[in-house]
Amino acid sequence: MRPKKVSAKESSERKKRMMCLELKKEIVEKHDQGVRVVDLAREYERSSSTICTILKQKELIKAISPAKGIKIISKQRTAIHEDMERLLVVWLKEKQLAGDTVTEAIICEKARAIYASLLQKTPGTLTDEALAEQFKASRGWLDGFKKRIGIRFVVRNGEVASSDMEAADDYLKTFAEIIAAEGYVPQQVFNCDETRLFWKKMPKKFCATAEEQAMPGKKPLQDRLTLALCANASGDCKVKPLLVHLSENPRAFKSNNIVKDKLPVMWRANQRAWVTKQFFVEWLNLVFGPDVKKYLQENNLALQALLVLDNAPAHLPNLEDDILEEFKFIKIIYLPVNVTPILQPMDEVISGFKTLFTRHLFRHCFEMTEYTDFTYREFWKDHYNIVICLRIIDMAWQAVTTRTLTSAWERLWPEAVSETDSETLEPGAVIKEILSLGKSMGLDMNDSDINELINEHSEELTTEELKELQMQQHANLLQGIGDTEVISTSEIKEMLGIWEKLVDFIQKKHPEKAATGHATALFDSLCLTHFRHILKERTKQTSLDCFVPDSPADEGEESLAKRTKISE
Missing domain, CATH: 1.20.58 (Methane Monooxygenase Hydroxylase; Chain G, domain 1)
Incomplete structure (x- = not known):
């Protein structure tokens, strides 16, 4: 009897019958429990040779932990792909919390960078074949990645790029109309924005000193915090900052008998050191509202105020509903997403603040090592903690001048910017002072080293830092389950x-x-x-x-x- 002829369609369907990873793991588990190969072949409608092939790879199959949404593991999709996607999700969540703009091109660029970093650090992967088959972050991969992790809303890349300046011009007219309609003066208009600060980050050239091994070589994720800075357009009212730390009660607080209510910042803490809506609402009602009301009354100004915000996740559109009745004179408006980098006044202020923070940090380091027997290592380990950092933050914030605060509004509200006195210490002079202090401590630095240090507070997280953050989040998840x-x-x-x-x-x-x-x-x-x-x-x-x-x-x-x- 001749064998049954298989049609081309049936042959094609058979070739497409790929087994998902969950099914393979299920087969391996049942075999470990004593189920015979022939019985597994009958149950899953596969040949015995297919089942045997799966069982030969059982250790590899058990070790695979695919990224979300992945069911089929092919030769083209290695463990490095899985690790890269998991770290990319961590990076995306951080970007979301920061309120940063992320385009598809940026996602692909970061994916390639993470993949290349993982490839270099994986033993035996840097072969000529591996280098030739470098991950390209193709359009097909990106579409699949977005679908797997749940990103379904996108805006055309060209639309964003071409509309920024035009949208900024349109918003300037809208903003001017709001100011004119309500009769706001610069004293009544405030701007607030958040920034991340790696408060223990020091120049790389600290390692050039005699204590080469003493100073940290990377920005430690556990030593980060977020600051929300706020001031008015006239520059004469700085609101007490909101600070979010990783720890509710750092060890230095206990040893220094710190009373949080007396700190120069409103102290809050969570597992990511990010501003949440809850924290921002508390700051609005307990700090911003009372401070602004007192300022307006003392200056005999009408009881009305305007707060300009960007579109960070903590700044949800219904914030005005959460303001207490006595502070309902505060109105909130939002900068459109694609004009925030162009018009946000606080961006310039934050840059100046970080420069001043670095200057005061260098001063403190110089004084502690010049007039005592402390070495740099002893200073860094035992005499620079979060309590000292808070003093430096306060000094830096108070040192931000009226001229800096006022000139920051030149793009959004040029009418509010007037000529101010020239007593202000320019950023160039501050950097020269930092360089002078650095040379006094034996550091061979230049302007680019200082700018690199200041800008590193907003640098992209490296692959190693993303791994550390992923481990922190996993530990927090386990802790949450226990809670x-x-x-x-x-x-x-x-x-x-x-x-x-x-x-x-x-x-x-x-x-x-x-x-x-x-x-x-x-x-x-x-x-x-x-x-x-x-x-x-x-x-x-x-x-x-x-x-x-x-x-x-x-x-x-x-x-x-x-x-x-x-x-x-």
Whole structure:
């Protein structure tokens, strides 16, 4: 009897029958439990030789941990691809938190850089064949990557590039109309922006001293913090900064008996040292509102203020709803995504602040080593901590001049910029002083070394730093799982339900409506927001779906999606 003839269509379908990774792992697991090869072949409708081939590779299959969305592992997709995509997701989340603009071209460039770095550090991979087959970050890969991690909203790359200047000109007219309609003067208009600070970062040439091994060789992720700086357009009102650290109670606080309420900053902490909406709302109600109200009253100005913000994730569009009743005179407007780098006043101020921070840091280092027996290593290890850093931050912020604060508005509001006195110490003079202090400490530095140090605060995270951040996030996730035993989700929901009933009862029965409304709103903001945040974190998906909402019904997520800065 002649064998059954197989049609071309059936032959093609057979060739396409690839087994996903989960299925292969399932086969390996069952075989380890004692299931015979012939039984596995019958169950999965594969030949015995196919099952044997899978079992020969069982150690490799067990070791594979694919990136999200990957089901088929081919020869072209190696473990380096998996590691690269996982680190790229970490990098994207950091970019999202920072509110940075990320185009598809930037994503591809970063993917290639991470892949190349991993390839160099993987033993036995730098072969001629591997170099010839370098990861190209093709359009097909990018489309698949976006689909796997949940990025579904994009803007055409050409649209973003061509519309920036035109959009900036359009917004200048809109901003001028807002100023004219409300009659704002420079004293009443404020700008706020966040910046990351690696407060223990020192010049690379510190290693050129006798204590070559003493100084850190890279910016340590555990020594980072985020500052939110804010001032008005007239430059005579600097608001107390918001600072977000990794630790709620650093060891240096305990040894120095620090009282947080007396710090020159509003201290907050989370596992990423990033400003969240909760922290920003607290700063608005506890610092910005009271400070601005007092300033306006002392200067006999009308009780109205305008706060200009960018589109960072902490600056959601409904922020005005979270402002307490007594500060409702504050209005908030947002710079469009594609004009923020062009018109943001605080960018220039932050650059000057970091230069001044570096100068004061060098001064402190020089004084501690020049007039004592401390070595650089002893200074760095034992005599420079977060408490000293806070003093330096305060000195640097106070040293930012009125001229710097005012001239920063030249692009957005040129009418507000007037000639100021020339007493201001120019950035060039500050850098010369830093160089002089460096030479006094035996450092052979030039202007480019100082600029490199200042700019490193906003540099891209390296592959090693992304790995460290990934490990931190994994540890935080495990810690979060353990925390669920302390307070359950049902307990949080029950508590919030009781609170809502209590507030409703007080509003109906208490005669002092205004006073009780203020008190309950303050308690809600300071105490219950913490538990709402826990509840949100537990229900939040681990993917990057927060870049674009699954359902437009969720107003908060929708607002975030509209202003997410990922574009093609």
